[in-house]
Amino acid sequence: MTDTTKAPIRLSMSVIGPVLGLLALIVAGALLNPNFLGWDNIVNVLARSAFIGIIAVGMTFVITAGGLDLSVGSMAAFIAGLMILVMNSALPALGVGIPVVLLGMAVALAGGLLAGLLNGLIITRLGIEAFIVTLGSMGIYRSLVTWLADGGTLSLDFSLRSFYQPVYYSGILGISWPILVFALVVVLGEIVMRATAFGRHCAAIGSNDQVAKYSSVRVARVRLMTYAGLGLLVGVATIMYVPRLGSASAATGVLWELEAIAAVIIGGTVLKGGFGRVWGTVIGVLILSLISNILNLTDFVSPYLNGAIQGAIIILAVVLQRESKAGT
Amino acid sequence: MTDTTKAPIRLSMSVIGPVLGLLALIVAGALLNPNFLGWDNIVNVLARSAFIGIIAVGMTFVITAGGLDLSVGSMAAFIAGLMILVMNSALPALGVGIPVVLLGMAVALAGGLLAGLLNGLIITRLGIEAFIVTLGSMGIYRSLVTWLADGGTLSLDFSLRSFYQPVYYSGILGISWPILVFALVVVLGEIVMRATAFGRHCAAIGSNDQVAKYSSVRVARVRLMTYAGLGLLVGVATIMYVPRLGSASAATGVLWELEAIAAVIIGGTVLKGGFGRVWGTVIGVLILSLISNILNLTDFVSPYLNGAIQGAIIILAVVLQRESKAGT
Amino acid sequence: QEAETRVIGVSIPAATHGWAGGMNYFAQTAVERLEATYPQLDFVLATASDPAKQVNDIEDMVATRKIDALVVLPFESEPLTGPVQNVKASGAWVTVVDRGLAVEGIEDLYVAGDNPGFGRVAGEYFAKALPEGGKIVVLRGIPTTIDNERVEGFQKALEGTNVEILGMEHGNWNRDDSFTVMQDFLSKYPQIDAVWASDDDMAVGVLGAIEAAGREDVKFVLGGAGMKEMVKRVMDGDAMIPADVTYPPAMIATAIEVTAAGLVSGAPVSGQFIIGSVLITPENAANFHYPDSPF
Amino acid sequence: MGHDLAPVLELRQVSRSFGPIEVLHGVDIALQPGRVHALIGENGAGKSTMMKIMAGYQPPSSGQVALDGKPIAFASIGEAEARGISLIHQEFNLAEQLTVEENIFLGRELHRGPFLDKPAMRARVRELLAALDCRVPPERRVAQLSNSDKQMVEIAKALLRDTRVLIMDEPTAVLTRAETAVLLRQVRALRAAGTAVLFTSHKLDEVAEIADDLTIMRDGAVVWTGLAAGMDEHGMATAMVGREMSDLFPPKDSTPGEIALEVTGLNVPGHARDIGLTLRRGEVLGVAGLIGSGRTETFEALCGLRPGSGRVRLFGREVRINHPWQAQALGMCYLTEDRKTRGLLLQKGMRENLTLQALAKFDRGLIDTRAEDRALDQAIADFDIRGHRGALVGNLSGGNQQKLLFAKTLLADPEIIIIDEPTRGIDIGTKQQMYGFIRRLAAQGRAIVVISSEMQEVIGLADRVLVMRHGRITGELAGSDATEEAIVRLAMGVAVSAPQQESAT
Numbered sequence A, B: 001m002t003d004t005t006k007a008p009i010r011l012s013m014s015v016i017g018p019v020l021g022l023l024a025l026i027v028a029g030a031l032l033n034p035n036f037l038g039w040d041n042i043v044n045v046l047a048r049s050a051f052i053g054i055i056a057v058g059m060t061f062v063i064t065a066g067g068l069d070l071s072v073g074s075m076a077a078f079i080a081g082l083m084i085l086v087m088n089s090a091l092p093a094l095g096v097g098i099p100v101v102l103l104g105m106a107v108a109l110a111g112g113l114l115a116g117l118l119n120g121l122i123i124t125r126l127g128i129e130a131f132i133v134t135l136g137s138m139g140i141y142r143s144l145v146t147w148l149a150d151g152g153t154l155s156l157d158f159s160l161r162s163f164y165q166p167v168y169y170s171g172i173l174g175i176s177w178p179i180l181v182f183a184l185v186v187v188l189g190e191i192v193m194r195a196t197a198f199g200r201h202c203a204a205i206g207s208n209d210q211v212a213k214y215s216s217v218r219v220a221r222v223r224l225m226t227y228a229g230l231g232l233l234v235g236v237a238t239i240m241y242v243p244r245l246g247s248a249s250a251a252t253g254v255l256w257e258l259e260a261i262a263a264v265i266i267g268g269t270v271l272k273g274g275f276g277r278v279w280g281t282v283i284g285v286l287i288l289s290l291i292s293n294i295l296n297l298t299d300f301v302s303p304y305l306n307g308a309i310q311g312a313i314i315i316l317a318v319v320l321q322r323e324s325k326a327g328t
Numbered sequence C: 001q002e003a004e005t006r007v008i009g010v011s012i013p014a015a016t017h018g019w020a021g022g023m024n025y026f027a028q029t030a031v032e033r034l035e036a037t038y039p040q041l042d043f044v045l046a047t048a049s050d051p052a053k054q055v056n057d058i059e060d061m062v063a064t065r066k067i068d069a070l071v072v073l074p075f076e077s078e079p080l081t082g083p084v085q086n087v088k089a090s091g092a093w094v095t096v097v098d099r100g101l102a103v104e105g106i107e108d109l110y111v112a113g114d115n116p117g118f119g120r121v122a123g124e125y126f127a128k129a130l131p132e133g134g135k136i137v138v139l140r141g142i143p144t145t146i147d148n149e150r151v152e153g154f155q156k157a158l159e160g161t162n163v164e165i166l167g168m169e170h171g172n173w174n175r176d177d178s179f180t181v182m183q184d185f186l187s188k189y190p191q192i193d194a195v196w197a198s199d200d201d202m203a204v205g206v207l208g209a210i211e212a213a214g215r216e217d218v219k220f221v222l223g224g225a226g227m228k229e230m231v232k233r234v235m236d237g238d239a240m241i242p243a244d245v246t247y248p249p250a251m252i253a254t255a256i257e258v259t260a261a262g263l264v265s266g267a268p269v270s271g272q273f274i275i276g277s278v279l280i281t282p283e284n285a286a287n288f289h290y291p292d293s294p295f
Numbered sequence D: 001m002g003h004d005l006a007p008v009l010e011l012r013q014v015s016r017s018f019g020p021i022e023v024l025h026g027v028d029i030a031l032q033p034g035r036v037h038a039l040i041g042e043n044g045a046g047k048s049t050m051m052k053i054m055a056g057y058q059p060p061s062s063g064q065v066a067l068d069g070k071p072i073a074f075a076s077i078g079e080a081e082a083r084g085i086s087l088i089h090q091e092f093n094l095a096e097q098l099t100v101e102e103n104i105f106l107g108r109e110l111h112r113g114p115f116l117d118k119p120a121m122r123a124r125v126r127e128l129l130a131a132l133d134c135r136v137p138p139e140r141r142v143a144q145l146s147n148s149d150k151q152m153v154e155i156a157k158a159l160l161r162d163t164r165v166l167i168m169d170e171p172t173a174v175l176t177r178a179e180t181a182v183l184l185r186q187v188r189a190l191r192a193a194g195t196a197v198l199f200t201s202h203k204l205d206e207v208a209e210i211a212d213d214l215t216i217m218r219d220g221a222v223v224w225t226g227l228a229a230g231m232d233e234h235g236m237a238t239a240m241v242g243r244e245m246s247d248l249f250p251p252k253d254s255t256p257g258e259i260a261l262e263v264t265g266l267n268v269p270g271h272a273r274d275i276g277l278t279l280r281r282g283e284v285l286g287v288a289g290l291i292g293s294g295r296t297e298t299f300e301a302l303c304g305l306r307p308g309s310g311r312v313r314l315f316g317r318e319v320r321i322n323h324p325w326q327a328q329a330l331g332m333c334y335l336t337e338d339r340k341t342r343g344l345l346l347q348k349g350m351r352e353n354l355t356l357q358a359l360a361k362f363d364r365g366l367i368d369t370r371a372e373d374r375a376l377d378q379a380i381a382d383f384d385i386r387g388h389r390g391a392l393v394g395n396l397s398g399g400n401q402q403k404l405l406f407a408k409t410l411l412a413d414p415e416i417i418i419i420d421e422p423t424r425g426i427d428i429g430t431k432q433q434m435y436g437f438i439r440r441l442a443a444q445g446r447a448i449v450v451i452s453s454e455m456q457e458v459i460g461l462a463d464r465v466l467v468m469r470h471g472r473i474t475g476e477l478a479g480s481d482a483t484e485e486a487i488v489r490l491a492m493g494v495a496v497s498a499p500q501q502e503s504a505t
């Protein structure tokens, strides 16, 4: 009887941890700059978190199932480049309009899915460490986008960009599309993780893949699906990214992989797999975005030291969680 | 009975794997350019592998014990910066000569040891994921070196640099110091890993830290020592690095961590810990160095695609290993 | 003409941002063109993502390709000084581009941009465009000596004027970073009269952020380096992009060409070529517009 | 030997709580040098907890641990060990990626100068293992060992230490009769040397055979303690379970139906050759053999868990099974003998574990957690799983983990069930329940294979018994032919006539 009262307390403390970290940042931000809680700033921060956020949701599944993907940043750059190339070259035939945008989106989704499948197939069929496979594909995609852009920048045709731009900048009731899509991805991700067989299987595989195998879980397929899903979400993120500035280059998406992985882990997912939570990842993404937002909004430190403060806050945010966890 | 004959074969195949990969690269290089096997080129490649190599040996222990360190590249940059600052400011007092170089070396070793200890203490005492801690300290050190250099480059006084340079460029019997030090570190590392209790304890902790704890292994201390040792080796690598380039900036040591980790894993150490081999890491480092060396030997591909080829070869090198493993 | 092939090594930073991408493009086209023109010349082109890699590349060129001349655009001056000195000592011709080495007199030929000048021209433009003074924000590049020199030149040019720099942040010569930084600047400062983006890639991000925020107070954005889209906008009289400051990535091509010509003709051209930064205005923009360049 | 010698190690009024739940309520126990003390009780009674407290793995919540009559609080396991107390865990406590030698000497490596003295350690390991009749090479990785070999390594690890008190938590659960005999021989030698031994087992015959003193626990309290001679097996069972025990094995009353499984020429590279067998609905087929005879590997290969080749017919249809999920889809499930590394997710709760294998049954787009909870209620009731519902499975007592594993496999509702070592670590009362359960499954028309190293179990439960030796089936015994002696003969290869009819069917 006393049991049933105890479990929720422990749960709620581990839940409160990251939320507390986030709240502390919000309070700090509000104190440092009155515009911090302004509608514009909130929308900005959320919209720019969306790319990493959407990718990080996919990464949560990959990591929960005991994997890792270092290639997502380069993959996003490559898909963005591909998408721009295809749209530009289809433009004369299709003209500015919804069809060409839909074509671009289809390219992004298909490209992402394929890229993810490729990673997943090499990892599951050949049995190579995910770290190595995705380190390799990271180099490959980064190179390919540089090559596609001839070392420069691939830019979407200007008229097309104006047409496509609302996908980043406008939305419903003042909430822009990236935020809406991010929210949708998070809600779906949370449901899939908590309430579907797939989510359970991911956690089981990450926890002990032998046990999963002996329990008739299709280990290779589930693993493959986590990579494919991540690839697809990279495609979705790219669909939101391209209309923002209408360009892709070798500098696109650099270090997104590290940011996505960091968000996942700050959110409480275990790097070695076996346990993951999507909502935590969202908190992680927001913590990371807010840190740089706050640093930009204030200027009491040399900008050279931004990275140091960022690093320190990341560690602190996690200390906070662990402490409160340990406290119970 | 069949077992006893089987075990050695499997062992030797897993040994042959990475070596085969390396040999394939050497043959490719020799075919592409007759100077590839020239003394100069060999010395160049070995000497430049030394930095990453020395660090990767330390990383092998960290990973074997189930840890990870993302901060080594920034740490090297920071220590190099610190070393240069200290040497420059001690110069008026000490004059160009051995004392000031020794002072610099002492700073590098002490700095590395301290930085490693700091990482290790946060990880072991506060129980935070190594990934997060070292991601944080990566940002911190990178920032600090930028700040020390005021956004630019910290340069060693030119006269001092000429005096110190032989530490990179000269050596014994035509074999330069970095190579000698690297060889020494490797031999010591291999001995420590295979023939001391410390090496065993690392593997035991990486395999199952609960078991290690129950067997009276001082888990936290061994973990701490892996990070401290890695820090010390970063210091050693920096001692070799500074005379080569004579400067440190925000661009120093970028992505070394990824290269070091990749070398460790290409060498056959398991990313999740429990098994590590130092000689494998050396092969991994050489494979990585040779890839970019070979790409410089020819110019049949667009330099934009170098990264793609590098990525593909990394994956292939590991496929080769796993295939031959699976083949038995 | 002797039949002996001579090898020219070209070592440049990788295409990690727009300007470097343009520079890569010009280097490659120059190499292709010259290889076709001079069959007796062989080129090795290597791109490096950090100074240490660039030193490796140069060592490899000497050890395995036995280069007769080196054209190098140093990633950073300090770390490259020693290795380039070694190349020089091996008897090869050395051309240094854009960033001078830490020790003078190593190179035979120096083709350089003018970073303090780049900042000064931009600063002078602000002083002129905002005669009553105004509040501006500055986006800086990747923290490097180049960036420091530019910003110092800029600040010096603004001394004594009423132009007030509200804030400076690093946009890292990156569109996305500068978009984010500019969004935050716009949240932070209710009134911004103009922006020095200090690079055209960053200007693209800045413009995106201003447009998205719908802010009317920002009168113009000054970029730099002469990206073709930006030059086009200057040419078209775009009020937001009234001018640009050159820092031509094509200087690498000039350097390679002069080096090659010198090697072939046996009458090498040594000396210094400083390519000054000039202001692109609607009047002269057509001279700086290269529609075929990727940059 | 005097019974009233001064005790070496005692627990005095020790209680232990995990969170708000008290699992030990003021227990007393005293170990005397040169005597074997047996501790028995139902699953979850608190035996392992008590042993961990004695060996310094956990502190008591209240009460005292006394060494040589003086109260002591061990600061670490190392301290307890230094004082000569060592514990062999119920669950394997070995680093899987390390070799046998590395595991045995972990934390107490021998040195020569700064270096490890590997030859000396290897020699010592060989010696220790030889004393246990275990022929595993010291260089072998533990991950490649069978369960029984792992147990022997555990025992060797404990024997290595100079122990005054040796505490063994169900050391014989994974051992066969022959191996158990070897172990008991070692225990007697230690007893003769003056070591105090504390020992638990659910095999009451062993207890009767070896114990000098006996303590019986129920629900976290000691219910009986005294000289072992004062209690027979029946009495022990009754005292443990708290009720009168009837026959352990249910009547074999099901009637064989159609052929469910037919295997011919099954080869498992490195482990078994030319296996042939048939299994009918309603039948319980026992598989006996020595450890290492390839029983586990044979049936794992059959279920697609490891590579193998051969012809398999399920319900008359020829099938190819390469993956375990294919086997399950065809109605065949394998219940592993290795609950810790292959059976259960120790870091997850009971519910997730219970439904992992049969998740499709609860999948209505989303998982129906209420139905899962009902299934868990049912499993807890059916198998008498004790432990708090929210607990991590890793914190359940060993026997209760085994029951959960059983429930988990059955939840998938297979027509053909292969059960490897079903009652490992299960107390006698629950064993009886599980045998009844297996029989009822057979009566429902399911086909069942029981692989067991407990001869009694195979004989008492199975309609027919196959015996394996060195990866081959050496014979089949049915009805009254299935005696321990006959099985042992076939298993050891000393049968007068090893009928090969099996491969012919």
Ligand SMILES: Nc1ncnc2c1ncn2[C@@H]1O[C@H](COP(=O)(O)OP(=O)(O)OP(=O)(O)O)[C@@H](O)[C@H]1O
Pocket (backbone or CB within 6 Å): D018, D023, D041, D042, D043, D044, D045, D046, D047, D048, D049, D050, D090, D386, D387, D388, D391, D395, D396, D397, D398, D399, D400, D425, D427
């Ligand atoms: N770390 C723990 N956290 C919570 N509960 C625990 C923990 N360890 C043991 N328990 C609980 O304590 C009780 C006693 O467990 P214990 O392992 O001592 O039983 P046991 O007598 O050894 O049983 P078995 O015969 O099955 O091995 C069980 O209900 C178990 O769930």
Ligand SMILES: Nc1ncnc2c1ncn2[C@@H]1O[C@H](COP(=O)(O)OP(=O)(O)OP(=O)(O)O)[C@@H](O)[C@H]1O
Pocket (backbone or CB within 6 Å): B001, D144, D145, D146, D147, D148, D270, D271, D289, D290, D291, D292, D293, D294, D295, D296, D297, D298, D337, D453, D470, D471
């Ligand atoms: N003839 C043999 N000679 C040497 N080793 C063998 C032989 N047969 C099997 N082994 C090895 O013994 C180990 C145990 O085999 P296995 O698990 O199949 O035994 P089992 O009959 O299932 O017994 P248990 O399940 O009780 O351990 C395996 O590693 C196997 O490779």
Ligand SMILES: [Mg+2]
Pocket (backbone or CB within 6 Å): D047, D048, D049, D090, D169, D397, D398, D399
């Ligand atoms: Mg127990």
Ligand SMILES: [Mg+2]
Pocket (backbone or CB within 6 Å): D295, D296, D297, D337, D420
């Ligand atoms: Mg078995």
